[in-house]
Amino acid sequence: MNVNKMYLLNRRQWRENYKVYRIAVLAMAGILSFLFLVTWHWRDSFAGDVNRGIFLIGLFAGGCLFGSSLLKDLSRPSKGMWLMGIPASAGEKLFVVILYATVFYLLTYLSLFYITEGFFSWLVKEPGMPVKHTDLLHNEFYNFFFTFINFQLLILLGSVSFKRGSLLISILLMIIVFSLSYNANNYLLMLMTGEKTIDGGGLYNYFQFRHAGENVYVYLPLYVQTIVTVFFNYCFPIVLYFIIYLKFQETEL
């Protein structure tokens, strides 16, 4: 991979789209302000850590729209040809796209979120009360980062796999696969354990059942939990990257 070429690809991406990105940043700030306003105005109905919820909604909703826009040229042969014609390897082009979809987006979104939140908190702060900021580093909340990377890669995989409506198809597929596997998993656990009251759980993680009016939780042994975490946080995105790379290369051919 040639760093100079990637720098040029990055400049091309920026030059071509900076006007749209400027509007997108303003739109995102507007949406975030609106969400802060709604949850603040009806704060009695929104108990709990609302700002983290807003953070995640903005991060994922904006992220998938932005991620899918990066490879939208591939959906039309005429535009796709032009993208393919740029003298850089598939790996270089893909690297820049992934850089935009994950690192650049995340950094922009984080600064945008804190600026908007800071401004809003200052606007509605009550005298004598300290201004609260969303703390994303405590209570393992930073795990959102790994989920976000995987999510963006799945959106990009959708972009290179489906010609039309790739974003909608990808999101629909994710919802279908997740709900199917969730229910199938509970059913499988019911068969394996003979426990009829299994009413929830997480794939590759735990399940819960009811006994004498209380929920009983069954967890995987600690070493298995570590293996699962390492697999989904590190191995899974690398494999996804390779699949996207192969798909992208095949489209070029």
Add this chain to the structure above:
Amino acid sequence: MKQSNILLILLSLILLRGIYITDRLLARQYLKVNLDDPYKNFDSVAVQPFKALRITGGNGYAIRIMQGNNFTARVMHSRKSFYSMNALTDTLAIGFAVANQDYQRPEKCTVGLIITLPRLDFLQLSGTNNEVGQFHQDTLIIQQDKNTVTRLKDLQVDCLNLQGSGLSYFDFIQNNNVGNLIAHLQNNASMDFHQVNFKQFNPVLRDTAAIVLYRQSLEMARVGVIASDRSGR
């Protein structure tokens, strides 16, 4: 077939196989669960003997501190990663960094940490949601701040010293018998006398601290005239 599709199918097969393997392991763990054990959702953590206990953290899960024969700490399986501990000579410092929320009914929160010990001299709480109970001893000092809520139940203490600041709240919820009750409250700290018998009461209140007394509390203290209204306050 395209290379990418082969890799995609391979990945899907690994994920499906993973579900099967983890489910088999979960089924094995399920057989180990003792349904009669009241602490089946908890993991034991080894603790050294201590006299003073300091807990800081969040209020999303309640902490129960009670008298028992041994020094034990039990953490809910799912909250284990939020638990940290540091032993200093005779003090045990615990961090229980669960989420912080503005609960209207903190007593409804699930208990996430249970600590038992034969005798507790000093308890310092910060930001947590607690239930302290069943201590039968001569003295006990509880100090709390930062929105801490502490429900006291089944206490039999000769001299109970409660110190609250920063919007913290003490609530005597059930069957408490205290000889000398000392209360030092400041800022917006408050205390509620729902169910407590005491012989002597020495309050020191600063700023806008508040104590909610009931008619029976005053009767117990043998205060001369009781002006009662319909609510019993």
